Amino acid sequence: xxxxxxxxxxxxxxxxxxxxFLGTVEVVVQKGIVGRLYLSAPTQVVQExxxxxxxSETFRNLYVTLLEFTLGFGLSxxxxxxxxxxxxxxxxxxxxxxxxxxxxxxxxKVTIVPLLTLWLGIGLVHKVAVVFLFCIFPIIYxxxxxxKQTSENYLKVARVFEATSYQTVTKVIxxxxxxxxxxxxxxxxxxxxxxxxxxxxxxxxxxxxxxxxQSTSLYDTARVFALITVVTVVSILIIxxxxxxxxxxxxxxxxx
Amino acid sequence: MxxxxxxxxxxxxxxxxxxxxxEDIDLTIHDGEFLxxxxxxxxxxSTLLEMLAGxxxxxxxxxxxxxxxLQGPDxxxxxxxxxxxxxxxxxxxxxxxxxxxIRGVKKADRKNTVQKYLTMVGLDGFEHxxxxxxxxxxxxxxxxxxxxxxxxxxxxxxxxFGAVDHLTRLQLQNDLLNIWEAxxxxxxxxxxxxxxxxxxxxxxxxxxxxxxKLKQIFNISHQRPRERGDAGLLKIQNDIYAAxxxxxxxxxxxxxx
Numbered sequence: 107x108x109x110x111x112x113x114x115x116x117x118x119x120x121x122x123x124x125x126x127f128l129g130t131v132e133v134v135v136q137k138g139i140v141g142r143l144y145l146s147a148p149t150q151v152v153q154e155x156x157x158x159x160x161x162s163e164t165f166r167n168l169y170v171t172l173l174e175f176t177l178g179f180g181l182s183x184x185x186x187x188x189x190x191x192x193x194x195x196x197x198x199x200x201x202x203x204x205x206x207x208x209x210x211x212x213x214x215k216v217t218i219v220p221l222l223t224l225w226l227g228i229g230l231v232h233k234v235a236v237v238f239l240f241c242i243f244p245i246i247y248x249x250x251x252x253x254k255q256t257s258e259n260y261l262k263v264a265r266v267f268e269a270t271s272y273q274t275v276t277k278v279i280x281x282x283x284x285x286x287x288x289x290x291x292x293x294x295x296x297x298x299x300x301x302x303x304x305x306x307x308x309x310x311x312x313x314x315x316x317x318x319x320q321s322t323s324l325y326d327t328a329r330v331f332a333l334i335t336v337v338t339v340v341s342i343l344i345i346x347x348x349x350x351x352x353x354x355x356x357x358x359x360x361x362x
Numbered sequence: 363m364x365x366x367x368x369x370x371x372x373x374x375x376x377x378x379x380x381x382x383x384x385e386d387i388d389l390t391i392h393d394g395e396f397l398x399x400x401x402x403x404x405x406x407x408s409t410l411l412e413m414l415a416g417x418x419x420x421x422x423x424x425x426x427x428x429x430x431x432l433q434g435p436d437x438x439x440x441x442x443x444x445x446x447x448x449x450x451x452x453x454x455x456x457x458x459x460x461x462x463x464i465r466g467v468k469k470a471d472r473k474n475t476v477q478k479y480l481t482m483v484g485l486d487g488f489e490h491x492x493x494x495x496x497x498x499x500x501x502x503x504x505x506x507x508x509x510x511x512x513x514x515x516x517x518x519x520x521x522x523f524g525a526v527d528h529l530t531r532l533q534l535q536n537d538l539l540n541i542w543e544a545x546x547x548x549x550x551x552x553x554x555x556x557x558x559x560x561x562x563x564x565x566x567x568x569x570x571x572x573x574x575k576l577k578q579i580f581n582i583s584h585q586r587p588r589e590r591g592d593a594g595l596l597k598i599q600n601d602i603y604a605a606x607x608x609x610x611x612x613x614x615x616x617x618x619x
Contacts, residue, residue: 259447265417266441267461267512278462281451357451 112328146328151165154332169337170313174230174302175344178237179295186242189289190249200250211243221309228309233302240301241294248290252283287350295344303337365548366391366414371423373409382573383409386423389567390574396542396549398563400556400602406574408444411520414550439612442513444521446505448493454504455480455489460513478505482541499513499530503537506507510541516548523558532590535562539586560599561588568605578605
């Protein structure tokens with residue numbers, strides 16, 4: 107069979123599997139085999155989703171979550187990148203700070219979140235701090251790795267042309283570290299969103315995580331599934347945005 | 363007059379067991395000549411070239427360029443690397459203008475120079491391509507243009523055609539000779555290819571390996587343009603092979619496992 111034919115079969119199979127799965131859930135819930143408290147029929151979830159999208163409350167909470175994420179993520183990009191640069195470019199800095207960084211990285215971040223609540227309250231600052239905590243380490247790590255991977259030969263070229271240290275950093279080291287830095291950004295974006303939601307679920311007055319907890323405690327299971335859908339789409343969009351940025355702005359040289 | 367005077371240069375790499383890469387090299391490189399440094403891998407020929415470029419310093423001895431002892435990279439010394447090491451995030455044009463850009467030459471003033479050398483190496487029309495879109499030979503051409511655009515007096519070339527296919531290599535050799543004649547630069551060309559060395563060089567310096575020592579210098583006074591397969595050139599080629607072979611018999615008994 108042709109490659110194209112095989113591809114079509116795979117796609118058809120995938121659709122079939124999805125329809126079967128959703129259909130089974132629908133039937134199982136509609137027939138009352140599993141109670142509506144535990145599971146929701148896909149059609150209910152869709153209805154709930156439509157309802158959610160008609161309420162301004164949803165968008166207000168979405169805005170809150172995105173704001174927390176953006177501030178926390180932005181802060182970690184700037185600081186993580188700066189710290190990463192500092193560690194590699196200042197001689198011996200990495201050697202000195204490495205044990206501390208490793209120890210900090212090893213702490214499961216979720217365990218700090220309640221403490222942060224104690225210190226910072228349950229508002230925006232708390233969430234930004236949580237997102238920051240979830241994001242910063244992969245960014246530092248990947249910045250350091252990317253810079254260190256700069257090919258010895260690229261640096262030789264710069265030396266032959268008698269580039270200053272500043273020129274070597276801006277014209278050679280940073281551009282060659284871009285792919286690794288973006289890999290770090292993608293990882294952190296995912297965990298940053300988790301941080302924002304987790305912080306909201308633990309202690310908050312607003313945000314999508316807050317809505318999720320409320321719906322769960324009201325046993326509004328369909329609404330919970332609808333919210334999960336919204337959050338998933340947001341997560342996908344964030345990663346897609348970072349990919350687009352990488353491709354359009356920073357990696358023109360690899361795109362074609 | 364600019365030229366190199368290499369005086370009793372040795373290079374030892376440290377570490378638990380120090381390795382002598384080059385031992386007591388004494389050599390004068392004349393202004394405007396095309397000098398080939400020939401030797402098997404491990405003879406320290408790339409080390410010697412990097413020292414001429416100021417990228418490494420001798421452990422003992424000194425290299426004088428012009429009238430000064432070489433202490434580091436110098437604007438008058440251009441390098442073409444074996445792996446062309448073009449920056450993949452820059453277009454061909456941007457790669458070639460790198461040296462001028464680093465020196466702070468204004469963008470408008472860079473354009474003509476860059477274009478001139480792109481034309482000279484035969485890369486017209488490829489200005490806006492990225493390195494990954496070029497063939498191996500074209501990458502080397504871009505590497506050559508990048509060195510030339512900085513207007514050096516000397517071109518130091520480290521096995522620049524080592525990684526391209528044979529026919530492309532012959533073409534690159536011819537083009538390099540044309541450029542050399544047009545630009546009147548001193549060229550120091552490192553290679554492990556006897557045929558290439560003899561076809562290109564005014565002189566061929568043969569190094570013997572472990573530690574790298576100057577074995578013999580061959581003068582090639584044949585007129586240019588030279589014919590490939592010229593009987594006189596073949597004769598020198600055979601002499602070089604003989605010198606290498608004798609060397610092997612003495613210094614490097616084959617071990618069989």
